Amino acid sequence: MLRAALIFAIIALVLGILGFGGLADFAWDLAKILFWIAVVIAVALFVLGTFVYKKVT
Numbered sequence: 001m002l003r004a005a006l007i008f009a010i011i012a013l014v015l016g017i018l019g020f021g022g023l024a025d026f027a028w029d030l031a032k033i034l035f036w037i038a039v040v041i042a043v044a045l046f047v048l049g050t051f052v053y054k055k056v057t
Contacts, residue, residue, distance in 0.1 A: 001038035005031045 008031035015024035 001034055005034035005038065
């Protein structure tokens with residue numbers, strides 16, 4: 001997920017340099033959405049892992 005966010009951020013940078021503002025905005029927005037989805041998943045797994053670890057031990 002983070003890899004896809006990084007790829008879309010690089011695509012947005014290249015499109016911005018080339019002058020494709022609309023496509024660059026779309027790629028940047030998609031990169032931000034993918035980044036925040038990855039952060040939410042990581043936090044959820046961290047919290048779940050903490051509670052499961054306490055139950056197992």
